[in-house]
Amino acid sequence: MAGTSLLDWLRAQDDATLATLLRLRPDLGVPPPSDLTVLATRAGVRASVNRACEDLETPTLAVLEALVVAGAEAEPTGAARIAELFGSSMPKRRLSAALGLLRERALVWGGDEELRLVPAALEVVSRYPGGLGRPAESVSDPAKLRELLADTPADEQRVLEALVAGPPIGRSQEPGARVIQRLISRGLLLRVDPSTVELPRQVGLELRGAAPLRSLVPAEPKLATTRPGAERVDGTAAGAVLELLRHAETLIEAWGHEPPPVLRSGGLGVRDLRRAARDLGLTEPQTGLLVEVLAAAGLIADSEAAGGGEWVPTTQADLWAAGGPEQRWLALARAWLELPRLPGLIGQRDDGDKVLGALSEELRRPLAPRDRRRVLNTLTELPEGEGVVDPEALAAVLTWRAPRRGGRMRDAQVTWTVDEATLLGLVALGALTGPGRALLRSADTGDTAPVLSALRQALPEPVDHVLLQADLTAVAPGPLRADVAEEMALVADVESSGAASVYRITEASLLRALDAGRAPTELHQLFATRSATPVPQGLTYLIDDVARRHGRVRGGTARSFLRADDEVLLTEVLAHPGSDDWELRQIAPTVLISELPLAQLLDGLRAAGFSPAAEAGDGTVVDLRPRGRRISAKPRAAARADLPALDENRLSALVASIRAGERAATMRPTGPAHTDADTNGAGNTLELLRGAARERRSVWIGYVNSLGVASRRIVEPVSVAGGVLEGYDRLQGDLRRFMLHRITSAVVMDPETEAH
Structure with missing residues (x-):
């Protein structure tokens, strides 16, 4: 097979080999190649060759580089x-496996005696493959070269030895210019x-x-690991999950009341991120990640106001909040896993010194989800409960396995992924958690059922009680x-x-409950039934004292009104220095009215030290607390980092299409089995298609x-009528319609080709 081209080699391969090629290099099949000539041409394109090398490990890339050195x-x-x-650094078994991988991708073809390399590989490997320079005609004779090197003086030998390890480029400066000139004249430089x-x-x-x-073939770096144990890992992750959900709820509630503006250039401002981080008690990078995940999950969005x-x-945030902790975590974790963005860049500066928000x-x-999965998939190789000591060591392993992937931020992305996964509860103590694996x-x-089950097992059992303390705090001994959480x-x-969790009970918090319509007896009952410890006497007194003052002044809408059984109390309200701002007017000894909205009026009274309550038309207390803004959820476009993988049926159909195109390209355009709509007319094409149907x-x-x-x-024709061919597209696997006037040629496939 000396001199065999890639096209000839592909023609000699079976369908399984072609299917493997199209599976490993899906870009070769988009759009479907018409024949093997097109497939071979695409396989040699530089961009496609570069893409095909992205997943190759260090030893396989070393073999590719060696083929370049050998001029294959x-x-x-x-x-x-x-x-x-390579010598002993490349065992025969590994070399054979590497050549097999390169053949599967059509980067190399031919038998072991006559290996050929796709020329575009020259642009994929280093400019100086193996640290070696370009070949030179002046030293092409090995025997003559050995003689020249044997006669090389010591001063010239030192110059050559300085370049032999690579790179093979050097500067010629005085006082060694004469030595350099002699080497050039002898063809050694x-x-x-x-x-x-x-x-x-x-x-x-020769010198090496x-x-x-x-x-070129270093051993795979050793990955230092630690064994905290699966139970401890999942327990730590459970705490992280609960914290994540609490922070998410807090941020959604805060932004429902005071939503931050969208910058003119898009994104969230640095000050708003810093404020959110301070309120949540997180770092700015952690808060940035949380914001990105909430947006990706569709829980926050740009209002796009004029x-x-x-x-x-x-x-969607309200629906999310109504779910259990397992469903809520799953929504956030999946959003992060599929996030086509790099939250780790938040706070860094771009090439124009602009802060990335x-x-x-x-x-x-777009490739972030793929790179994120590579890191997590590597952690799945470790036993459950075993984790990595240092993300940098993990980055070194991934670099060895795919040196061409990741770009200049490759190592940083590994660290970001581990840190982000730890915050979200997919990783804990350097190990992948049970819910993370699921x-x-x-x-x-x-199938999401195993994920929910794994997290349910990891989370501590919810409790329905608190422990009241004498200092008016309540300790929740678990989630x-x-x-109960809503009540507390x-x-x-x-x-x-x-x-x-620790809750602090204050006069303001009790007033909040009373404002929401809770009666004093309900508060006493709540603490009595929800506390596993006796209710402190101080709390009982505080509830009674706050309730005694609460609601003595009642507000309604006139636009709004105030009423009270105690005339003296309303006199105090009117005499207050801020009463002018409240726009109050007395219409009866126990009734005041105002032009302010009721919520605004009551807020002013509370700020002045009064404890008013809002009431409905029937006199019952109503809750006027703002519920927070909401906008309609927006559909999320699913970003795809890579070309879609083809299943076996579609691969077989694609190979069959290429085979048919190859056969048609070599057939003569005559006879009843072939028509050309341009030369033979639409009538012959129509007759052929009807016969095939x-x-x-x-x-x-x-x-x-x-x-x-x-x-x-x-196409497998079903009907030909009304200017339309209707049939099953073998490649797409579904019923399609083809306009007859757009069909340029037609060939009935022979039974042997059709069987494939």
């Missing part, structure tokens, strides 16, 4: 020659420009001796049941959170769509 892109070379270049010289490839190989490329948008919670367009990276499996299978949030303020034979057609794009299809 110009002349066939043997596997034995490649083995000589090449002149690149007046001040630069290059060591020829043959010289570098046996196995000149052994340095005068300037704001970041406002959506109606949260939710800004500059953070968009989530990764769910992303592939679509509270949803209804109404009557007390969170002082600290964690495995055991009657005989249930597949047809290869040339088709031009409404955009003028030509393609070739394999």
Whole structure:
């Protein structure tokens, strides 16, 4: 097979080999190639070759580089020659596996005796493959080269040895200019420009001796691990999950009342991010991640108001809040896993020294989900309960496995991913958690039940009681049941959170509960039934004292009114220095009216030290607390980082289409089995298609769509009528309609090809 081209080699391969090629290099099949000539041409395009090398490990890339050193892109070379270049650093088994991987991707073809390399590989590897320079005609004879090196003086030898390890480029300056000139005259150096010289490839190989490329195959770095145990890992993750949900709820509530503005350039302002971080007790990077995840989950969005948008919670946030902790966490974790952005860039500066803000367009990276999964998938290789000690070591392993992936931020992305996954509860103590493993499996299978089950097992059992303390605090000995948490949030303020949350009961928090319509007896009953410890006497007195003062003044709408049984109390209200701002007017000894909205009036009275209550028309207390703004949830466009993977059926159909196109390209355009609509007329094409429909034979057609794009299809005709061919598209796997006037040619496939 000497001199065999890639096209000839592809023609000699079976369908399974072509299917493997299209699966490993999906870009070759978009759009479907019409025949093997098109497939071979695409396989040699630089961009496609570069993409095909992204997932190759260090040893495989080293073999590719060795093939370049051996000149396999110009002349066939043997596997034995490649083995000589590596020596014992590349075992025969590994070399064979690497060549197999390269053949599967059509980067290399031919047998082990005559390996050929796709020429575009020259642009993929280093400019100086293996640290070696370009070949030189002056030293192409190995025997003559050895004689020259044997006669090289010591001063010249030192110059050569300085360049032999690579890179092969050096500067020629005085006082060594005469030595350099002698080496150039003897052909042992090449002149690149007046001040630069290059060591020829043959010289570098000879000076390195046996196995000149052994340095290209370093061993995979060892990954230092720790074993905290699965139970401890999941327990730590459970705490992180509860904290995540609490912070998310707090941020949604805060932005419902005071939504931050959307910057004119898009995104969230630095000051607003800093304020949110301070309120949540998180760092700015952590807050930025939370904001990005909430936006990705559709829980906050740009209001897109005419005068300037704001970041406002959506109606989806209320549905999210109504779910259990498992469902809420799953929504956030999946949003992060699929997030086509890099939150780790928040706070950094771009090339123009501009600070990159949260939710800004500059953070968009379509390949981020792919790179994120690579990091987490590596952690799945460790046993449950075992984690990495240092993310930098993990980055070194990933670099060895795919040196061409990630770009200049590759190592930073590994650290960001581990930190972000830890905040979200997918990783804890450097190890992948049980819910994290289940989530990764769910992303592939679509089954979320195991994820919910895994998190349910990790989370501590919700409790329905608190422990009241004499200092008017209530300690929750675990995550509270949803209804109990809602009750406690109404009557007390969170002082600290964690495995055991602490609530502080104050006069203001009790007034909040009374304002919401709770009666004093209900508050006494609440603490008596929800506390596992006796209710402190001080709390009983405080409830009674606050209730005695609460509601003595009653407000309604006149636009609003105030009423009280105590005339003296209303006199005090009118005499207060702020009464002018309240726009009060007395219409009866026990009734005042105002032009202010009731909520605004009551807020003013509370600020002045009074304790008014709002009442409805029937005299019952109503809750006037603002519920927070909401906007309609917006559909999220699913970003796809890579080309969609083809299943086996579509791969088989694609290979069959290429085979049919190859057959049609070599057939003569005559006879009843072939028509050309341009030369033979539409009538012959119509007759051929009708005959194929009657005989249930597949047809290869040339088709031009409404955009003028030509393609070739394999169709199983069902009917031909009304100017339309209706049939099953073998490649797409569904029933389609083709306009007859757009069919340029048609070929009835023979039974053997049709069977494929």
